[in-house]
Amino acid sequence: MAESGGVEKRGKPVLVMGGGIAGMTAAIESAEAGCDVVLVEKGPYLGGRVARMNQYFPKLCPPTCGLEINFQRLKKNPGIEVLTLAEVEKLSGSPGAYEATVKIAPRFVTDACTLCGACEQACPAERTNDFDYGLSKTKAIYLPFKMAYPAKYVIERTACPEGCKACQDACTYNAIELSEKARTITVEASAVVAATGWRPYDAAKIDNLGFGRCANVITNVMMERFAAPDGPTKGSIVRPSDSKAPASAAFVQCAGSRDENHLPYCSAVCCSASLKQATYLRAQYPEMPITIYYIDIRTPGRLEDFYQKVAEEQKIRLVKGKVAKVEEDAATKDLLVTFEDVLAGKKVAEKVGLLVLATGIVPNTEGLPEGFKKDDFGFLARKGAKGGFIAAGCVSRPEEVSATVQDGTGAALKALQSVVRSAHHG
Numbered sequence: 001m002a003e004s005g006g007v008e009k010r011g012k013p014v015l016v017m018g019g020g021i022a023g024m025t026a027a028i029e030s031a032e033a034g035c036d037v038v039l040v041e042k043g044p045y046l047g048g049r050v051a052r053m054n055q056y057f058p059k060l061c062p063p064t065c066g067l068e069i070n071f072q073r074l075k076k077n078p079g080i081e082v083l084t085l086a087e088v089e090k091l092s093g094s095p096g097a098y099e100a101t102v103k104i105a106p107r108f109v110t111d112a113c114t115l116c117g118a119c120e121q122a123c124p125a126e127r128t129n130d131f132d133y134g135l136s137k138t139k140a141i142y143l144p145f146k147m148a149y150p151a152k153y154v155i156e157r158t159a160c161p162e163g164c165k166a167c168q169d170a171c172t173y174n175a176i177e178l179s180e181k182a183r184t185i186t187v188e189a190s191a192v193v194a195a196t197g198w199r200p201y202d203a204a205k206i207d208n209l210g211f212g213r214c215a216n217v218i219t220n221v222m223m224e225r226f227a228a229p230d231g232p233t234k235g236s237i238v239r240p241s242d243s244k245a246p247a248s249a250a251f252v253q254c255a256g257s258r259d260e261n262h263l264p265y266c267s268a269v270c271c272s273a274s275l276k277q278a279t280y281l282r283a284q285y286p287e288m289p290i291t292i293y294y295i296d297i298r299t300p301g302r303l304e305d306f307y308q309k310v311a312e313e314q315k316i317r318l319v320k321g322k323v324a325k326v327e328e329d330a331a332t333k334d335l336l337v338t339f340e341d342v343l344a345g346k347k348v349a350e351k352v353g354l355l356v357l358a359t360g361i362v363p364n365t366e367g368l369p370e371g372f373k374k375d376d377f378g379f380l381a382r383k384g385a386k387g388g389f390i391a392a393g394c395v396s397r398p399e400e401v402s403a404t405v406q407d408g409t410g411a412a413l414k415a416l417q418s419v420v421r422s423a424h425h426g
């Protein structure tokens with residue numbers, strides 16, 4: 001490919017669906033090997049769920065550095081076309097010669113945006129902030145997060161008052177186009193990578209654990225936002241009921257996972273995620289009792305060291321036992337957690353100030369083209385998909401970031417093989 005030069009002779013581009021860490025990696029690695037890439041991301045920014053984390057295990061560093069390196073590699077590579085607010089509506093063709101119909105929703109803000117923020121100040125309307133899992137609000141015109149890529153505001157038009165153009169009037173750069181319409185384009189591709197990631201299991205479906213019923217029961221993804229300096233509480237981990245420090249905190253592992261009534265599989269990252277989140281609590285509350293109720297602690301490979309270190313150094317109480325019931329004290333909003341202490345062989349009920357449900361990972365497979373096969377658990381299967389159809393990241397199995405990056409790199413190699421075949425035969 002290197003000696004072939006021009007775009008035509010390099011074969012058709014690689015189409016990557018999903019701009020999380022897996023999709024970005026697949027796109028960057030393919031492009032750095034010489035392919036053209038079209039990266040289609042449903043949301044208004046790249047980075048996926050990782051952008052919403054406070055810190056990464058096992059290093060406990062903020063995700064911003066890892067993301068920034070990827071954004072720089074993307075920006076520098078003219079071979080990658082990034083389409084945000086975009087989804088593949090239709091896909092036809094065969095390996096080496098696919099044709100995708102991509103629908104791009106309007107952002108209403110153009111490249112002339114300088115991030116001055118005057119529009120946001122002028123905007124009179126609010127929307128629920130999905131970046132914070134509904135724990136905060138933004139203006140109807142908003143920047144998804146501080147280092148969002150692309151670095152551009154976006155408008156949620158359904159939140160705008162009828163006829164309002166306050167943002168347009170406030171913008172001195174003419175960067176707002178309230179009449180922008182959705183458009184549809186056709187993309188030809190030799191290979192298609194699905195890296196559409198995951199979403200948290202709906203905790204409200206686990207009746208006995210109290211989410212939605214008890215104010216101080218939150219989920220692990222919400223905990224990431226509470227702990228984040230740019231989150232709804234500016235990093236202070238407090239009880240939702242009274243915004244006060246909890247007297248104690250606990251984690252319920254396998255909240256939905258490894259349960260035939262919910263997700264029959266292990267979500268692989270929740271044990272490490274709770275251990276990591278225990279360090280967030282410990283940093284703010286040096287003496288607070290922190291408990292993790294678990295069935296088995298699953299921290300494979302090098303994550304075992306992380307588990308041992310955190311459990312020892314952070315004075316975490318680990319209790320082997322499944323939580324059966326969570327009730328709320330109507331007056332104090334404290335929680336009464338009933339569980340079976342397996343090692344002590346008895347049923348116990350204890351008071352907890354803040355309870356975090358370690359909810360599992362559900363693959364985002366809705367609306368994907370038919371050539372992708374699913375496994376028994378609904379994840380995209382790695383084998384048996386049509387040639388040229390490649391799955392990477394958490395849409396194909398629950399995994400941590402480093403494994404996701406390896407997956408994205410592997411997907412790029414598979415895609416390259418299709419591109420080379422298409423260049424030779426097409």
Ligand SMILES: Cc1cc2nc3c(=O)[nH]c(=O)nc-3n(C[C@H](O)[C@H](O)[C@H](O)COP(=O)(O)OP(=O)(O)OC[C@H]3O[C@@H](n4cnc5c(N)ncnc54)[C@H](O)[C@@H]3O)c2cc1C
Pocket residue numbers: 017018019020021022023040041042043045046047048049050053055056057058086087088195196197198199220221224269270273276359360361364366367392393394395399400401402404
């Ligand atoms: C509570 C919790 C904490 C975690 N903490 C850590 C940690 O500290 N360290 C670690 O290594 N791992 C951690 N993980 C795991 C980590 O979140 C995943 O490994 C990572 O998000 C996987 O990236 P991904 O690209 O596969 O998916 P995602 O991050 O979900 O990205 C998928 C992207 O695809 C987009 N998309 C979805 N559908 C479509 C579509 N139809 N078309 C186009 N785009 C689409 C989404 O908008 C998103 O941008 C944690 C997981 C949980 C549950």
